[in-house]
Amino acid sequence: QQQVKQSPQSLIVQKGGIPIINCAYENTAFDYFPWYQQFPGKGPALLIAIRPDVSEKKEGRFTISFNKSAKQFSLHIMDSQPGDSATYFCAASQYNNNDMRFGAGTRLTVKP
Amino acid sequence: DGGITQSPKYLFRKEGQNVTLSCEQNLNHDAMYWYRQDPGQGLRLIYYSQIVNDFQKGDIAEGYSVSREKKESFPLTVTSAQKNPTAFYLCASSKGRSNSPLHFGNGTRLTVT
Numbered sequence: 001q002q003q004v005k006q007s008p009q010s011l012i013v014q015k016g017g018i019p020i021i022n023c024a025y026e027n028t029a030f031d032y033f034p035w036y037q038q039f040p041g042k043g044p045a046l047l048i049a050i051r052p053d054v055s056e057k058k059e060g061r062f063t064i065s066f067n068k069s070a071k072q073f074s075l076h077i078m079d080s081q082p083g084d085s086a087t088y089f090c091a092a093s094q095y096n097n098n099d100m101r102f103g104a105g106t107r108l109t110v111k112p
Numbered sequence: 113d114g115g116i117t118q119s120p121k122y123l124f125r126k127e128g129q130n131v132t133l134s135c136e137q138n139l140n141h142d143a144m145y146w147y148r149q150d151p152g153q154g155l156r157l158i159y160y161s162q163i164v165n166d167f168q169k170g171d172i173a174e175g176y177s178v179s180r181e182k183k184e185s186f187p188l189t190v191t192s193a194q195k196n197p198t199a200f201y202l203c204a205s206s207k208g209r210s211n212s213p214l215h216f217g218n219g220t221r222l223t224v225t
Contacts, residue, residue: 004154006154009152031211032210032211034213034214036214036216041218041219042218042219043116043118043202043204043216043217043218043219044155044202044214044216045216046213046214046215049213051211089154089155093211095210095211098143098145098160098162098206098208098210098212099157099160099170100157100214102147102154102155102156103154104152104153104154105152105154
């Protein structure tokens with residue numbers, strides 16, 4: 001069963017655009033929500049993470065918005081660059097449980 | 113330079129053969145994980161281990177086996193019982209504390225024909 005639903009499956013934007021990737025979760029016990037970035041042929045790498053006690057977190061050009069009541073969170077990439085072209089995964093886990101649940105991934109293409 | 117090493121990067125096997133994928137970490141992490149990645153399905157957990165000589169099944173453990181004899185090593189065996197073994201396999205580690213981020217290796221692409 002997929003506990004974290006991610007959309008869209010793929011996304012194409014022009015350089016400088018602001019791609020937005022959305023995730024929704026079901027388990028209200030989740031309390032840690034990371035985003036991972038994966039380049040072709042590589043393993044995913046942690047990009048940014050948020051906990052449910054804040055509604056937004058920004059690191060450089062990457063921002064997570066979190067809506068606890070709606071059980072949704074999203075990744076925004078400001079001033080996107082061709083080098084941001086990658087697959088992005090949202091994930092969720094709960095305290096005292098190392099079983100992290102991943103979304104299906106979004107393949108982002110940023111055109112020059 | 114600390115990290116996770118998976119070998120080999122590409123692996124080819126005939127149907128009916130068992131194959132073992134290597135994963136070594138020098139991050140001094142307690143927990144290690146194996147994920148399977150298929151297009152459009154995200155990452156699915158096969159097995160994880162929080163301490164040496166102990167491991168737990170994930171969602172798709174059938175047809176796989178693991179061992180954790182050393183803290184640094186967590187090899188995965190894909191047995192002939194795995195019905196659809198061709199996939200990209202990712203090993204990861206974490207400090208093992210709640211909500212610790214995962215550190216991934218660069219994966220092994222297994223093709224079984």
